[in-house]
Amino acid sequence: MKLSPFVEKSLIAADLPPGTKKELLEKLLSLAEEHYSLGDKTKILKDLVAREKQSTTGIGCSIAVPHTIVDGIEKTLLIIGSVPEGTEFHAVDSKPVKVVFLLLSPPDRTREHIKLLARIARICSIEELVEDLAGAATAEEVLERITREDESHVG
Amino acid sequence: MELLVIIIKQTQYLDDILTGFVDIGIGGATVVDSRGMGQILTANVPIFAGLKDLMPGGAIGNYMIVSVIESEKVETALQLVNEVCGNIEEEGAGIAFTLPVNKVFGLHKE
Numbered sequence: 001m002k003l004s005p006f007v008e009k010s011l012i013a014a015d016l017p018p019g020t021k022k023e024l025l026e027k028l029l030s031l032a033e034e035h036y037s038l039g040d041k042t043k044i045l046k047d048l049v050a051r052e053k054q055s056t057t058g059i060g061c062s063i064a065v066p067h068t069i070v071d072g073i074e075k076t077l078l079i080i081g082s083v084p085e086g087t088e089f090h091a092v093d094s095k096p097v098k099v100v101f102l103l104l105s106p107p108d109r110t111r112e113h114i115k116l117l118a119r120i121a122r123i124c125s126i127e128e129l130v131e132d133l134a135g136a137a138t139a140e141e142v143l144e145r146i147t148r149e150d151e152s153h154v155g
Numbered sequence: 156m157e158l159l160v161i162i163i164k165q166t167q168y169l170d171d172i173l174t175g176f177v178d179i180g181i182g183g184a185t186v187v188d189s190r191g192m193g194q195i196l197t198a199n200v201p202i203f204a205g206l207k208d209l210m211p212g213g214a215i216g217n218y219m220i221v222s223v224i225e226s227e228k229v230e231t232a233l234q235l236v237n238e239v240c241g242n243i244e245e246e247g248a249g250i251a252f253t254l255p256v257n258k259v260f261g262l263h264k265e
């Protein structure tokens with residue numbers, strides 16, 4: 001599955017400062033809210049935090065993929081944030097997280113949700129890509145890099 | 156439809172292959188803990204004991220991944236295996252093959 005069709009320039013926050021996990025999630029949700037109706041943002045944040053408590057979505061290699069199913073959103077939203085300095089996310093490898101992919105999907109798109117998680121997990125095993133995304137200064141750079149990766153990757 | 160069979164020695168590749176399956180639209184697979192001939196011979200037949208290094212995959216177990224997949228996904232799946240495993244052609248690394256499937260019951264399409 002290609003990731004780039006789900007990546008929107010307006011939903012990319014490059015060069016974010018470090019912060020707590022909750023602060024970062026709030027920032028990314030606020031960015032999404034500027035462009036899409038999210039309904040009850042507080043509930044989404046609560047669900048995301050609950051998911052993190054269950055087990056961290058900091059999957060290692062400087063990547064975190066917080067995700068939840070959201071009632072009422074019209075389509076799957078992928079909000080990307082890069083934190084060049086790295087931020088604490090209680091990742092499985094205990095390393096700071098530099099790129100966050102926040103995935104919100106409507107209840108009728110769960111299969112797509114799972115595929116996107118798989119896609120993100122796959123491309124994020126590419127160290128060079130993660131470095132490029134973490135170091136991207138603009139949303140355009142993030143979008144361009146993901147599109148380039150999509151073209152060369154199996155699937 | 157085809158039956159895809161992958162046997163890999165590198166256990167660390169298992170997660171990547173299964174994640175890749177989800178990504179390319181293969182919705183299910185069965186994974187079996189398996190043992191290669193080399194491993195059994197070196198463990199059970201005294202004359203072969205001590206030859207673990209000479210037997211392809213003789214020292215370790217492996218995983219067999221089986222999945223009935225759509226024919227058009229075979230090439231992508233094999234490409235995926237090669238991408239994950241690096242070079243499956245290397246002796247002892249593993250094996251991947253497909254077989255034609257005549258009839259399937261119980262497989263649900265996406």
